[in-house]
Amino acid sequence: MPQAVAELDDIQGLLKTGYGPLTEASNLVLWVRDPGLARAWLATFRPTTMGDLARTRVAIARHLAVSAPGLSALGLPDTVLERFSPEFVGGMAADPARSRRLGDVGANAPARWAWGQAGLEPHLLLMLFALPGGLPALLAETRTPAFEAAFEALELPTAPLDGREPFGFVDGLSQPVVDWDAERRPDTSEDLDYGNLISAGEFLLGYPNEYGLVTRSPATEDADLGRNGTYLVFRQLHQDVEGFWNFVNANGGLPLAEAMVGRKLDGEPLARTGERPIRGVGPKQSDIDFNGYDFESDVDGLRCPITGHVRRANPRTGDQPGGNLGIIRKLAGMLGLGIERRPDTIASSRYHRLLRRGRKYGAGADTGLHFICLGASIARQFEFVQGAWLDSAKFGGLSGEQDPLLGSRQPHPAGHATDAFRWPQRAGPCRTLEGLPQFVTVRGGAYFFLPGVKALRYLAAL
Numbered sequence: 001m002p003q004a005v006a007e008l009d010d011i012q013g014l015l016k017t018g019y020g021p022l023t024e025a026s027n028l029v030l031w032v033r034d035p036g037l038a039r040a041w042l043a044t045f046r047p048t049t050m051g052d053l054a055r056t057r058v059a060i061a062r063h064l065a066v067s068a069p070g071l072s073a074l075g076l077p078d079t080v081l082e083r084f085s086p087e088f089v090g091g092m093a094a095d096p097a098r099s100r101r102l103g104d105v106g107a108n109a110p111a112r113w114a115w116g117q118a119g120l121e122p123h124l125l126l127m128l129f130a131l132p133g134g135l136p137a138l139l140a141e142t143r144t145p146a147f148e149a150a151f152e153a154l155e156l157p158t159a160p161l162d163g164r165e166p167f168g169f170v171d172g173l174s175q176p177v178v179d180w181d182a183e184r185r186p187d188t189s190e191d192l193d194y195g196n197l198i199s200a201g202e203f204l205l206g207y208p209n210e211y212g213l214v215t216r217s218p219a220t221e222d223a224d225l226g227r228n229g230t231y232l233v234f235r236q237l238h239q240d241v242e243g244f245w246n247f248v249n250a251n252g253g254l255p256l257a258e259a260m261v262g263r264k265l266d267g268e269p270l271a272r273t274g275e276r277p278i279r280g281v282g283p284k285q286s287d288i289d290f291n292g293y294d295f296e297s298d299v300d301g302l303r304c305p306i307t308g309h310v311r312r313a314n315p316r317t318g319d320q321p322g323g324n325l326g327i328i329r330k331l332a333g334m335l336g337l338g339i340e341r342r343p344d345t346i347a348s349s350r351y352h353r354l355l356r357r358g359r360k361y362g363a364g365a366d367t368g369l370h371f372i373c374l375g376a377s378i379a380r381q382f383e384f385v386q387g388a389w390l391d392s393a394k395f396g397g398l399s400g401e402q403d404p405l406l407g408s409r410q411p412h413p414a415g416h417a418t419d420a421f422r423w424p425q426r427a428g429p430c431r432t433l434e435g436l437p438q439f440v441t442v443r444g445g446a447y448f449f450l451p452g453v454k455a456l457r458y459l460a461a462l
């Protein structure tokens with residue numbers, strides 16, 4: 001029986017919020033210089049917890065995540081490390097097959113990254129957030145001599161949060177709503193419809209997920225290191241803003257850019273139904289306006305192209321061709337009579353939701369996204385979305401195209417091209433644009449684990 005998430009003082013607050021009012025933030029990737037000093041510093045570190053957020057309105061926030069090499073550097077034995085998920089232990093950059101699946105080829109190849117290459121992975125990720133004007137003091141207070149003696153730090157600052165990503169689109173609109181109160185009962189007929197309320201176990205180890213199962217947690221005889229923690233994926237994605245708008249302006253202008261994203265510049269979705277309520281969307285009208293849609297009335301992608309970024313990243317009902325079934329046909333399907341659509345236990349978007357916590361960085365030519373997402377399974381969430389949906393040249397019955405924003409444009413190993421964009425027109429034939437340039441380039445990245453407070457204490461005491 002699912003239980004409400006109650007151990008709020010053990011859970012880092014990043015699971016609850018992206019800290020909109022704390023517009024200043026910086027990410028420090030750290031390498032342990034001295035394990036003893038690193039553990040001593042860790043013993044003094046207190047992350048902002050969900051308990052803090054429930055009690056007060058915070059003016060600053062601090063979060064700490066650890067990579068697999070980081071756990072080793074802090075002294076965690078290999079026998080325990082191996083209980084974490086294989087993709088976390090293996091790392092983002094070390095396996096050429098993983099790099100191919102993630103689209104980390106060509107200009108995205110890890111060998112070209114500024115940080116995070118195989119063998120040089122950072123050990124920890126320290127994330128700091130502050131109200132306007134508060135970040136310099138928070139950084140100064142953090143980077144004490146004891147901190148500098150313990151770690152070598154690479155600071156990756158973010159740009160002040162203004163709700164837009166560098167291409168100019170409103171960002172951070174669609175997020176899954178976590179079922180903190182254990183209201184969800186997965187695997188009932190309501191799963192035949194798209195829903196936005198997602199089991200807590202999809203984002204937190206130790207709780208039932210969308211399969212009704214609890215993700216394997218790395219535990220020792222005396223501590224469960226996974227409980228109340230989650231995996232964190234960090235990718236530094238450089239954006240060629242000038243190249244993007246040059247291409248867009250030469251080929252169709254703003255409507256083309258909006259078709260590539262699947263939303264208008266101000267966030268309004270291109271696909272709209274609004275015919276029935278969606279579980280986990282609302283009650284605020286702005287949530288309904290910006291997320292109260294699925295693709296059932298746009299199966300052919302005439303309003304929002306099937307390949308549009310938001311549709312690839314979360315196909316909502318797009319993976320269930322045939323549209324929403326009436327109750328009679330649904331029941332007939334559940335009884336095995338005249339099935340036109342079955343609940344899909346792999347492709348349904350509820351198994352592949354991401355809590356996005358990234359922010360933009362830089363300005364001018366050196367700008368992009370510090371893409372950060374949280375999930376209880378890196379393989380089933382981030383890697384599936386990135387590899388099977390965004391990077392795939394065969395997504396949704398298409399061929400020869402990848403995500404129009406993110407594609408590496410490298411030919412696939414089988415030889416076929418990936419650099420087209422088919423732009424359906426509501427009147428007249430589909431327009432095909434070929435030779436899309438690469439707009440987004442991976443500059444660094446790593447897999448981390450965002451532990452609960454007790455697990456952090458355990459690591460400090462190793």
Ligand code: HEM
Pocket residue numbers: 165166167169170171172173174175237238239261263309310311313314354368369371382385386390405406440
């Ligand atoms: C520089 C790179 C990227 C840019 C410029 C970008 C931009 C955007 C924009 C403008 C939106 C619509 C606003 C919103 O719903 O919040 C969006 C949504 C989204 N993006 Fe990205 N994105 C990038 C990379 C990624 C990556 C790497 C992933 C996952 C691996 C991803 C996953 C998503 C998801 C899941 C959504 C929400 C879709 C939905 O639920 O409707 N994005 N992105």
